[in-house]
Amino acid sequence: MPTSKRLYNWYIALVAAMCMVLYGYDASVFNAAQGSDNWLEWFDLDLKADANLIGLVNTAYTIGAIVAGWFFGGPTADYFGRRIGMGIGCLLTIAATFMQAFAPWHNLGCFIGGRVLIGIGQGMALTAGPIYIGEVSPPEIRGQIMTFWQMFYSVGSFIAYWIAYASNAHKATLGHWDWRMVVIFQLLVPSIILVLLPFQPESPRWWIKRHNNVDKAKEALRLIRDSEEEVEYEVLAIREAVEFENEAVGGSYLALFKDPSVRRRLYLAFVLNVGQQLSGQGTLNSYSSAIYKTIWPSSQTINLINALNATCGILFTLNAVWTADRFGRRWLFIVGAIGMGICMLVVPVIGMTTPNVIGAKGTATKTEPVGIAIVFLLFLFIFFYKPSWGAATWIWTSEVFSMNVRAQAVGMCSQMQNVANTIFQQFFPIFLANEGLKCLFFFMATNFVLAVFVWFCIPETMKVPLEEIDTLFGGQNHVEKGGQMLGATDAQDTNPRRNSSEVRQNDITRERNV
Structure with a gap:
C-alpha cells in the first residue's frame, strides 16, 4: 500500500505531466480545424490551391517551439525554477489561444502569430515539465511516473478530437464556432496547471544547484520521501554531484559540447527524438485525416476515427506503466520499433494488392472493408508506439543528463522532434499525393533501422539514480x-x-x- 507521501509524489508529478496535454491538444487541434469548411471560409483558404499556406500554419507552431526549446526553455527553468518555466509556458498558451480563436475575418496572420506564440509557450513547458518529474521522482518508479507524461499527450488529443467530433455534429447550429470551440478549449488545462503549481514544492535539485539552499531542498524532499534517512541521503548525493559538476565539469552549458560523455548523450538523444517522429507517428497525427479521406468522404466518420484513435492512445500508453521499470527502456524501444515497422509494411501491401472502386465523386478509392483493415493496422501502430517511442523517448531523454546541463539538454533534444517534423512535413503531402500508401514503406525502413540503433548504441537506464547516470556513458x-x-x-x-x-x-x- 503506497504511503501518503508517495501518493503526493505522484500527484505533483502528474500536475507537471499535464503540460503534455498542451502538446497533444495542439498537435491535434490543427488537424481537426483544417477539416472544418467554416475555418477554411473564415480565412479564405482552399485545401488544394493553398496547400503551402496551410502547411505554413502548421509549421509556425514548430518554429516557435524549436526557438523556445533551444534558447529560452533551459535557461528559464534553470534560473527561475522548474515551476516558473511551466507557468510561463501555460500563460503564453492561454494568450495564444485567444489570438487563434478570435483572429479577425480573413486575417490569417493573426492566427499564424498565435500558432508561433503557442509553440513558444509549449517549448517552455515541455522543457521544464519532464525535468521536474525526473527530479522529484524516486529512481525505482521514475519510469512509471514519466509514462504519464506521454499518456497526457494522448489525453490532449482525446479532448481535441472528441470536441471536434461534437462540434462537427452540430456545425449547422454552431456556424464558425465549430472550429472556435476546438481552439478555445485549449484554455482548460493550462488554467488548471496555473492554479495548482504554486501549491507544490520546487525541485530539491534546483534549490541546491541554483541557490545552494540545503534547507529548502530538505523541506521539499520531506514532502515526498518516507523517512528522514532518505531525505539526508538524497540531499547528500545531490550536493556531491553538484560539487563535482561545478568544480570539474563546469556549471555552464558549454559542458554539453566540451564533456565527451555529455556530448555522446546529446547526440544519442538527438537520434532518439528525431527517430520518434520519423517512425511515422508525427506525420500520421497531422495527416491521418488526409489518408482517411481517400476512403471515407464523410468528415464526421473521419472525426470519429481520430477521436477513437486518441482514446485508444491513452489506454495503450498505460502499458509502459508496468513495462518501463520491469523490462527497461531498451526493451520498449526495440519491441516498439519492430512492431511499428511491421505495421508500416502491411498497410501499403494491403493498399497495393486490393482493387480500387469508383467513389461517389468519381475518384478511385478503397472499399470500406479495406479501409477498416487499414484503420485497424494504424491503431495497432499506435499500440506499439505509445508505450515505446512515445513514452520511453521522453523517459530516457529526461533522465540521462547531469544536473549542470539537464534543462538545456532536455529542451534541445525534445525540440529535435519538431525539427524533424518541420522538415519532413514540408514534403510528406507531396510524397503522399504521388505515392499513396506506398510512402509508408519509408517508415517501415526507418523503424527497423531504429531497432538496430538501440540494440547497439543505447544503454539501459532503468532504476539508476540521476546522479549516477554518467557512469553508463563512460563518465x-x-x-x-x-x-x-x-x-x-x-x-x-x-x-x-x-x-x-x-x-x-x-x-x-x-x-x-x-
Missing part, C-alpha cells in the same frame, strides 16, 4: 567524485535502500560536520 561517478571533494563518504554508501541504519547514520553525521 565519472559524480556522487563519488563530489564526495571526495567535500571530504564526505560517498553517498552511495549511505543509500538507505542498500545499507544498515547504523552505517547510514554515521555517514549523515559526518556530512553534517563537514
